Amino acid sequence: MICLFWVLGGYLAGSLPTAYLVAKRFRGVDIRTFGSGNVGATNVGRLMGKKWAVFVSLVDMFKGGIPVILAHLFADNQTTVAMVAVASVLGHNYPVWLDFKGGKGVATTYGTLFFVSPWASFFAVPASGVVWYLSLKISGYVSLASIMSLFSMSLLLPALGAPEAFGWSAFLLAFLSSWRHRSNLVRIYHGKEDKVGR
Numbered sequence: 335m336i337c338l339f340w341v342l343g344g345y346l347a348g349s350l351p352t353a354y355l356v357a358k359r360f361r362g363v364d365i366r367t368f369g370s371g372n373v374g375a376t377n378v379g380r381l382m383g384k385k386w387a388v389f390v391s392l393v394d395m396f397k398g399g400i401p402v403i404l405a406h407l408f409a410d411n412q413t414t415v416a417m418v419a420v421a422s423v424l425g426h427n428y429p430v431w432l433d434f435k436g437g438k439g440v441a442t443t444y445g446t447l448f449f450v451s452p453w454a455s456f457f458a459v460p461a462s463g464v465v466w467y468l469s470l471k472i473s474g475y476v477s478l479a480s481i482m483s484l485f486s487m488s489l490l491l492p493a494l495g496a497p498e499a500f501g502w503s504a505f506l507l508a509f510l511s512s513w514r515h516r517s518n519l520v521r522i523y524h525g526k527e528d529k530v531g532r
Contacts, residue, residue, distance in 0.1 A: 348425025
């Protein structure tokens with residue numbers, strides 16, 4: 335029951351629809367009807383500019399990270415912390431407030447995994463950010479860079495000594511992100527996905 339409490343709390347925190355609320359409040363636009371229709375920072379950037387995209391990304395990171403921190407402090411169980419991390423991202427991707435139609439979970443995954451296993455995750459997550467940047471520069475595709483960075487994180491965490499539970503949760507979240515980006519991957523395969531700067 336205690337584990338369930340933390341997992342539910344992680345899900346509800348993650349389900350805060352940051353992109354939807356920001357676009358609705360400051361532009362009067364339902365972000366689901368604009369651009370890609372995705373409820374995430376990239377689509378907010380298309381509508382409102384880079385600064386708002388950064389703001390949404392940071393909030394999405396912290397809404398995933400805070401439940402993980404609290405679970406570390408009060409649940410004190412690696413499996414529970416790993417489950418809270420996954421639940422937070424599931425909340426972002428499938429928010430109860432938006433009929434379970436949310437974002438793709440990249441920023442929230444970064445936020446949750448940054449705090450799962452100090453000090454290993456304090457290195458692994460920024461290193462994965464470098465993978466994201468380099469992959470974006472080489473490929474030009476945000477979706478592909480995001481997937482590659484998350485899979486690199488799932489390898490880096492156990493390599494740096496993070497407990498097994500956190501390595502598996504990172505792999506699960508990388509796979510989930512790949513699933514959420516499946517339409518992007520299909521467009522990349524067919525040469526129809528827009529590159530950054532186009």
